[in-house]
Amino acid sequence: MSSDTQTESVSTLHSQPRLLDALTVGIWRENPTFRLLIGMCPPLAVTTAVKPALTMGLSVIFVLVCSNLVTSLMRNLLKPHLRIMMFTLNIATFVTICDLYLRAFVPDMSKVLGAYVPLIVVNCIIIFRAEACASKCGPLVSVLDAIGTGTGFTIALCILGSIREILATGKWFGLQVMPQGFVHWLSMQMPVGAFITLGLLLGLASVMTTKRKVA
Amino acid sequence: MEKFYLVLTGFMSMVLINNFVFTKFLGTCPYLGVSGRIDTAFGMGMAVTFVTALSGTLTWLVDFYILQRVSGLEITRYICYILIIAGAVQLVEMYVRKFFPSLYETFGIFLPLISTNCVILGICLFINIWGVDNLLEAVVLSAGAGAGFALAICIMAGIREDLALADVPHAFDGAPITLITAGILTLAFMGFAGMVK
Numbered sequence: 001m002s003s004d005t006q007t008e009s010v011s012t013l014h015s016q017p018r019l020l021d022a023l024t025v026g027i028w029r030e031n032p033t034f035r036l037l038i039g040m041c042p043p044l045a046v047t048t049a050v051k052p053a054l055t056m057g058l059s060v061i062f063v064l065v066c067s068n069l070v071t072s073l074m075r076n077l078l079k080p081h082l083r084i085m086m087f088t089l090n091i092a093t094f095v096t097i098c099d100l101y102l103r104a105f106v107p108d109m110s111k112v113l114g115a116y117v118p119l120i121v122v123n124c125i126i127i128f129r130a131e132a133c134a135s136k137c138g139p140l141v142s143v144l145d146a147i148g149t150g151t152g153f154t155i156a157l158c159i160l161g162s163i164r165e166i167l168a169t170g171k172w173f174g175l176q177v178m179p180q181g182f183v184h185w186l187s188m189q190m191p192v193g194a195f196i197t198l199g200l201l202l203g204l205a206s207v208m209t210t211k212r213k214v215a
Numbered sequence: 216m217e218k219f220y221l222v223l224t225g226f227m228s229m230v231l232i233n234n235f236v237f238t239k240f241l242g243t244c245p246y247l248g249v250s251g252r253i254d255t256a257f258g259m260g261m262a263v264t265f266v267t268a269l270s271g272t273l274t275w276l277v278d279f280y281i282l283q284r285v286s287g288l289e290i291t292r293y294i295c296y297i298l299i300i301a302g303a304v305q306l307v308e309m310y311v312r313k314f315f316p317s318l319y320e321t322f323g324i325f326l327p328l329i330s331t332n333c334v335i336l337g338i339c340l341f342i343n344i345w346g347v348d349n350l351l352e353a354v355v356l357s358a359g360a361g362a363g364f365a366l367a368i369c370i371m372a373g374i375r376e377d378l379a380l381a382d383v384p385h386a387f388d389g390a391p392i393t394l395i396t397a398g399i400l401t402l403a404f405m406g407f408a409g410m411v412k
Contacts, residue, residue: 037247037390041333044240085301088331092294115340116295124244124330168375190405191238195398202391203384210386 022039022133022141026149032125033156035206039125043160044194046116050173053161057154059098059117064146066094071134072142076085086128092121125153163197164188174184222355228411229359235334236367237401239341242334246368247393256372260365262307262326267335270303271357274339275347296339299357302329334364370400 030036033043046056067090099117102110110117114200120126129149129180162172168188170178187193235241242263249259274296282295284286308326312319329335338360347353374396385391 038244040247041240044243081281084330088297088301089294092297096290096293099293109266115344118340119241119333119336121293121297122333122336124331127331191240191401192398192405194240195394195401199387199391199394199398202394203387206388206391207386 005213022144023148027152028109032151039123047161047164048189049165052112053157057157061150063094064150067091067133068142068146071130072139075135080170091126166192224411225357230363231407234363235360237404241337242364253372256368260317260368263329264361264365267361270300270335271338272354273299275353300335301330306332
């Protein structure tokens with residue numbers, strides 16, 4: 001499987017922990033959405049506007065940092081066959097905390113995001129980081145790695161959310177940005193808009209990487 | 216007769232109108248990753264349908280008879296769900312390996328993977344959000360969600376087998392063109408909207 005090679009490259013990277021690398025690798029070189037294509041549900045589902053996209057991104061950063069920290073602290077106690085189970089239980093705990101927090105302090109966003117907050121439990125990004133990084137490295141590297149990957153994910157969500165919100169309503173964070181008389185692209189708010197925007201962005205990302213290799 | 220209509224409309228609604236892949240974007244990862252060939256896609260679809268039906272029913276039972284009856288336990292809902300799903304997957308894997316070795320060969324590799332498939336946790340959560348209050352409805356909805364996923368992934372695999380021969384621009388090769396195809400496919404499925412509430 002293709003993810004195996006990714007895992008190897010990450011583990012060789014972290015065998016000599018370079019802290020800055022751990023922080024930056026997730027933002028572009030191994031951006032979960034644009035380069036690794038993991039955890040694809042939220043980028044499609046919650047990006048009808050920027051605000052829910054940003055909320056989702058921040059929730060994922062919180063869960064990722066906490067779960068990576070705890071996984072890294074208990075990495076010597078893990079039994080191979082119960083590993084994934086321990087990861088998911090650990091993640092589910094932090095997702096519950098996050099969900100209750102959102103429900104109490106930003107109830108309107110919690111309503112918009114609905115079932116997608118609890119669905120962070122099965123988001124591949126978090127299990128992948130726990131498996132590839134946190135179960136092998138110390139707490140500091142794991143936390144930096146989590147912040148980097150989470151930021152990369154949040155940036156991707158915000159780009160998608162911005163494009164879809166501006167084209168669908170002419171607004172950005174609720175502020176009018178398009179001139180009067182702009183025809184709203186209603187399809188951008190529907191599932192069609194999500195799939196096609198993400199497809200075009202992935203194409204753009206692949207154009208950018210191939211050019212970089214030639215130069 | 217009323218029950219029969221309930222089963223029929225519930226099932227159709229989950230497969231065609233509220234298809235999890237096309238309207239709720241759940242299970243997009245395997246949808247993009249495993250849909251290269253029709254036979255693997257079918258194996259994956261069947262495995263997911265089975266586990267979804269089983270865990271959707273089990274989580275409904277636990278939720279309705281335990282978590283909602285005892286105050287204070289609702290907070291552990293996600294942890295319980297994830298434990299039940301992981302247990303169901305493990306059970307199915309052991310059963311299939313013991314009694315259907317040939318079937319295990321075909322979709323054995325997918326079984327451990329699907330415990331983290333969003334469709335399964337998704338249906339458990341949506342059954343809870345919709346406030347389903349009888350067992351029949353829970354069974355029908357969860358079986359329908361799995362069948363909808365199987366349908367989506369098989370259609371996609373069929374398209375991708377032809378897409379492999381098409382002349383796609385180099386930058387769009389692989390995932391980008393698959394996503395755009397999926398977008399067009401959702402347009403087709405939007406035609407079913409409004410058929411059943």
